[in-house]
Amino acid sequence: MTIPDSQKNEYLYERIAAELEQQIQSGLLLRADKMPSIRNICTDYKVSMSTALQAYYRLESKGLIRPVSKSGYYVSYVKKFPALPSQSSPSYLMGKEDNSSLVSKVYDGISSDHMMLSLGCPSAELLPVAKLNKSTVQAIHHFRESGTGYEHIQGNTKLRRQIAKRSYVWGGRLEEDDVLTTAGCSSAMTHCLMALTKHGDSIVVESPVYFGILQLAKSFGLNVIELPSDPRTGIDLDALKAILKKGNIKLCLLISNFSNPMGGTMPVEHKKETVRLMEFYNIPLLENDMYGDLYFGTQRPVNCKAFDQSGLVLLCSSVSKTLAPGYRVGWLTPGRFAEEIRRIKFATSISSNALSQEAVAGFLEKDRYENHLRKLRTTLQANSLHYMDAIMKYFPEGTKVSQPPGGFMLWVELAPKVNTALLYEQAIKKKISIAPGKMFTLQDQYNHCMRLSYGHVWNKEVEQAIKTLGKLAG
The missing domain is CATH 3.40.640.10 (Type I PLP-dependent aspartate aminotransferase-like (Major domain))
Known part of the structure; x- marks a missing residue:
């Protein structure tokens, strides 16, 4: 299989990874299926072993495949997503609700020792801080x-x-x-x-x-x-x-x-x-x-x-x-x-x-920016899958979750009986911050919804925070 000339300007490993990802997400490759060997990838796509490995590393970073010692790579992705949130249906009348106090409360509660699932920006661990520092020093030296x-x-x-x-x-x-x-x-x-x-x-x-x-x-x-x-x-x-x-x-x-x-x-x-x-x-x-x-x-x-x-x-x-x-x-x-x-x-x-x-x-x-974006996009896509999987595992049955094809926000819709403003109060006591749905409207709606940011490094602490939220929401 030869990469078309029209795609030569793109990284070969990205094209290979994208094609294999499509096979996984379409169900042609199922969970626990063995992936083609690195040698076969080299032969089929006429690429070097280094390029084939880069493609697999990309799929692994997204949580789609996993290596098994002395055996190869296997599909780890589960093609099962939660139901999507409902289409919103606000009134066409001008909203009169005041959400200022709730917004202030959530952002006044920002703390370095809290799991900040409410913040609308990626964590510093995902940003090229050292390279930015270098760029700033160069700017000081060369800028008028x-x-x-x-x-x-x-x-x-x-x-x-x-x-x-x-x-x-x-x-x-x-x-x-x-x-x-x-x-x-x-x-x-x-x-x-x-x-x-x-x-x-x-x-x-x-x-x-x-x-x-x-x-x-x-x-x-x-x-x-x-x-x-x-x-x-x-x-x-x-x-x-x-x-x-x-x-x-x-x-x-x-x-x-x-x-x-x-x-x-x-x-x-x-x-x-x-x-x-x-x-x-x-x-x-x-x-x-x-x-x-x-x-x-x-x-x-x-x-x-x-x-x-x-x-x-x-x-x-x-x-x-x-x-x-x-x-x-x-x-x-x-x-x-x-x-x-x-x-x-x-x-x-x-x-x-x-x-x-x-x-x-x-x-x-x-x-440097485009190189950084490639890594960040890969991490965020993997994070979105981790979050959705954890929400399906730990949240009450019937929870609905958005499935954005980019960005780092999830919109979570819980049962109507749940009040996420009250859920915030319970969660913050356990050092977990969420963004209640009421923050995102000037009308009386979204009281049972919340926004979660997956702009963090996925780890056991994040998974535990989602598990805790699921228990509180139950």
């Missing part, structure tokens, strides 16, 4: 004034160039002048909302939605309309069409890839149609794509921005979920609203952090 001076309002030129180059992966074809850097993705969304909305305006979001978006919208006095969302395909497109037709919508804010917290990813056709709707009604789309690089398949999903011809799609992202949460390096594409948003940035922050931007730019420039 050692990074103590103000950066240009548009942001670090090298960083913007790297972001523009990476956009070609998803068909963005950005230029460096299309990009404005910010102090993280939240800062990017803040600039956009300040420039495009005013107190009393109505915006559309999917439901459930990242609580930071809800808190931000409330702080600006915006009316938030939550729309139904599917755990696989994201926002309900028919509901979006219906609400836009009614009028009086100022802006749409969507997480198109691996939404937080449910994990849905809008199909390509949905993204195209969403952009068409925005253009038809002349409504800006604020697209949050912080998780797009954390895909588990063979190709990064595209953004809505890829289909934007009118400058109405404002893409926001950062390295906070993939590389360095504390560096606060983010960016946005302001499109036709560039002047307004630049003025907002200047008025609120004057400049982004010069040193951290230069450090991240250097990291991206030397291809």
